[in-house]
Amino acid sequence: MPVLEDTTLESEMEQFERDMNWIYTHYETLKREYPNEFVAVFNQTLVAHSPDIESLIASVQPRFGQQVGNIAIKFIYAEPPAIVLTPQ
Amino acid sequence: MKIECRRDPGSPYLMVWARLECDAYGIRCGTEFAIDTGSPMAILSYPQAVSCLVPLDKLAKALKPIRIGGVVADAYILPDVKLLFRTTERGKLFAHHMAHLYVLGPTRTQMQLPVPGILGADFLDQFTFISFSKQRGGRVFITDEDIKLSL
Numbered sequence: 653m654p655v656l657e658d659t660t661l662e663s664e665m666e667q668f669e670r671d672m673n674w675i676y677t678h679y680e681t682l683k684r685e686y687p688n689e690f691v692a693v694f695n696q697t698l699v700a701h702s703p704d705i706e707s708l709i710a711s712v713q714p715r716f717g718q719q720v721g722n723i724a725i726k727f728i729y730a731e732p733p734a735i736v737l738t739p740q
Numbered sequence: 741m742k743i744e745c746r747r748d749p750g751s752p753y754l755m756v757w758a759r760l761e762c763d764a765y766g767i768r769c770g771t772e773f774a775i776d777t778g779s780p781m782a783i784l785s786y787p788q789a790v791s792c793l794v795p796l797d798k799l800a801k802a803l804k805p806i807r808i809g810g811v812v813a814d815a816y817i818l819p820d821v822k823l824l825f826r827t828t829e830r831g832k833l834f835a836h837h838m839a840h841l842y843v844l845g846p847t848r849t850q851m852q853l854p855v856p857g858i859l860g861a862d863f864l865d866q867f868t869f870i871s872f873s874k875q876r877g878g879r880v881f882i883t884d885e886d887i888k889l890s891l
Contacts, residue, residue, distance in 0.1 A: 654835045654836070654837070655827075655832050655833065656833040656834075656835045657832060661759070661824070661833065662831060664759075665759050665824065666826065668770030669770075672757055672770070676746065676749050679749035680749075688853070690787065705786070709793075718768075720791070720793060721768045721769035721770060721791075722770055723770075724770065725787070725791045726772070729751055732750065732751050732752060739781075739807065739858075
């Protein structure tokens with residue numbers, strides 16, 4: 653396995669994973685409040701939500717600039733999707 | 741070395757958290773992918789592309805559109821991509837280089853629920869799945885360790 657040792661990068665990734673974990677942990681609450689919307693979380697705080705991904709990014713980009721890439725963004729399904737993923 | 745997968749609380753998908761990097765377009769982005777053992781290749785979804793500020797208008801278009809999850813979309817090619825994953829060993833990241841990654845454009849069909857990005861066989865073939873099973877939950881990893889199975 654190609655391994656990289658970079659503590660700065662790992663720290664950034666750890667921050668992202670904490671925020672993604674926050675979304676997973678609060679999923680039921682988010683589902684009640686923002687069903688079928690994208691949510692954006694940074695530092696374990698909800699910073700934006702929108703049913704439309706372009707609008708979501710447009711709302712956070714002025715505040716975060718290139719840091720947008722470090723925001724945890726996830727679509728909150730109102731119901732579990734029955735989607736077959738395998739592409740054709 | 742192991743990479744932990746995550747059970748998505750809102751869907752049946754098994755997810756992996758990753759960092760996407762592409763030097764040619766200055767992309768540095770945290771994101772998540774669904775594991776799809778039936779897919780031959782990894783695909784970046786349209787919402788991921790928007791979140792990661794992928795400039796679709798500058799990318800070459802793939803020869804044909806991709807149909808996924810009942811949605812048809814043009815596909816674009818993001819060259820020279822690195823996917824990074826945290827591992828169970830502190831301080832060690834797994835780096836996976838891809839000569840190109842397919843990226844979905846906006847859907848051509850009527851808007852449906854967004855599909856997640858997926859990791860397919862071009863990534864998964866180097867790993868074995870390990871599941872530490874419990875009645876509810878349990879943990880799932882992918883590993884490159886040499887696992888001896890007698891079936």
